Amino acid sequence: MYTVIQNVFLCASSFISSSVICPLNVDPTFDIIPSSLFAGHKIVLPPLPVDTGLKKIPDAAHPFKAPGPTDQRGPCPALNTLANHGYIPRTGIASFEQILNGTGEGFNMARDLAGFLAGFAMLARGNAFEDLLSIGGEDHRVPPLPGQIDGPGRPGGIAKHGRFEGDVSMTRQDAALGDDRHFQDSLFDQFLAYIGHFGDNSPVTGNYSLVNLKVMQEFKWERFLDDQSRDPKLSFHAGRIGSSYNEAAFILKFFANGTDETLSIPSLGSIFRNQTFAPNWWRRASPGDVALILATASDVLSAHLVQPGQNAPNLTYITDPPYVGPCNAAYFDLAVLNLPYTYTTLINHSTGLFAENVKTLLGVVAGAFNCTVIPPAGPVGT
Numbered sequence: 001m002y003t004v005i006q007n008v009f010l011c012a013s014s015f016i017s018s019s020v021i022c023p024l025n026v027d028p029t030f031d032i033i034p035s036s037l038f039a040g041h042k043i044v045l046p047p048l049p050v051d052t053g054l055k056k057i058p059d060a061a062h063p064f065k066a067p068g069p070t071d072q073r074g075p076c077p078a079l080n081t082l083a084n085h086g087y088i089p090r091t092g093i094a095s096f097e098q099i100l101n102g103t104g105e106g107f108n109m110a111r112d113l114a115g116f117l118a119g120f121a122m123l124a125r126g127n128a129f130e131d132l133l134s135i136g137g138e139d140h141r142v143p144p145l146p147g148q149i150d151g152p153g154r155p156g157g158i159a160k161h162g163r164f165e166g167d168v169s170m171t172r173q174d175a176a177l178g179d180d181r182h183f184q185d186s187l188f189d190q191f192l193a194y195i196g197h198f199g200d201n202s203p204v205t206g207n208y209s210l211v212n213l214k215v216m217q218e219f220k221w222e223r224f225l226d227d228q229s230r231d232p233k234l235s236f237h238a239g240r241i242g243s244s245y246n247e248a249a250f251i252l253k254f255f256a257n258g259t260d261e262t263l264s265i266p267s268l269g270s271i272f273r274n275q276t277f278a279p280n281w282w283r284r285a286s287p288g289d290v291a292l293i294l295a296t297a298s299d300v301l302s303a304h305l306v307q308p309g310q311n312a313p314n315l316t317y318i319t320d321p322p323y324v325g326p327c328n329a330a331y332f333d334l335a336v337l338n339l340p341y342t343y344t345t346l347i348n349h350s351t352g353l354f355a356e357n358v359k360t361l362l363g364v365v366a367g368a369f370n371c372t373v374i375p376p377a378g379p380v381g382t
């Protein structure tokens with residue numbers, strides 16, 4: 001638990017590195033910032049879209065442009081694609097509201113699901129005071145958090161390993177094994193092999209050319225077995241299992257063409273490899289929400305059950321004890337054990353803008369799980 005000693009230490013150490021961010025007469029809630037330096041930005045849920053049906057994507061206002069040298073891109077194929085088409089800022093530095101609007105417009109992702117993803121990412125890897133998140137790595141446009149409450153550095157962006165980016169991805173390596181940020185041809189080739197073996201037939205793209213549930217079940221299982229056998233640091237606790245199987249469900253439910261709900265190899269490659277929408281691609285015909293994704297993820301997992309756990313250095317997989325805590329194991333792991341405890345100090349002691357934003361996002365994240373907010377208790381600066 002957070003103690004006064006930790007508070008003093010935190011501010012003392014941040015004073016050494018930057019007297020501007022944590023001045024001598026520091027507010028213990030970390031919420032007093034010289035306004036000329038950091039204005040802050042109030043996070044407000046944007047209005048729900050009225051237009052939520054089938055739609056050809058991209059429209060004329062959102063042409064593909066390859067990212068420039070300072071544009072951020074990262075481990076999420078969907079956010080990269082949205083940025084390449086300007087559905088979220090092409091810089092790859094986006095606000096919570098921009099991500100909700102962009103994922104809604106481009107993929108018809110429902111508010112509860114996008115709110116959870118963007119809210120959790122902002123708290124874990126962004127700046128919730130400035131309302132800025134990098135969809136790639138650390139960036140000078142995203143300043144360190146007020147009072148350096150998550151350590152002295154800038155937020156890592158969603159590409160930073162841990163908290164959100166994790167092991168057993170489909171097209172990125174585990175961080176301990178290689179490149180966990182960029183698309184990996186070797187992994188995508190394995191994905192293609194599974195489609196070639198278990199996929200459905202299409203009169204247009206050929207036999208064994210469509211992604212289906214069986215493909216995802218077998219490919220995800222193979223990805224787990226592969227990483228489990230090679231990664232001495234494999235971490236696959238409840239939160240990461242949840243995210244990882246949800247991402248498999250995203251492929252089935254969001255990458256498929258909304259016209260006939262099929263996902264062909266060329267469409268899959270377009271988004272994953274080229275980070276652009278396939279020609280004549282339509283977003284899904286109704287918003288895809290948390291319930292849809294949880295049900296689909298559970299279908300994917302059901303073929304080969306994997307227990308939450310982690311590898312010992314000798315590559316033995318150690319399963320976690322059964323979860324007996326409040327609400328839901330994945331929520332508890334992600335939002336309580338992973339987010340820094342200093343957010344709890346902040347919301348308990350301050351009513352300022354930073355605290356308000358953190359409260360808003362914690363509420364959105366908990367709401368997606370039907371949980372009431374449990375204050376974060378995780379380590380700082382990880």
Ligand code: HEM
Nearest residue numbers: 075076078107117121158165166169170171172247250254
């Ligand atoms: C709403 C904001 C979103 C955030 C903050 C976000 C964040 C992330 C992050 C951090 C990862 C890397 C996880 C890992 O280590 O595997 C990831 C992967 C992924 N995301 Fe997103 N995402 C968002 C929206 C979406 C949407 C709208 C879709 C689908 C339309 C999507 C599909 C995927 C897929 C398929 C992967 C897995 C890539 C792989 O395993 O190779 N994401 N996302």
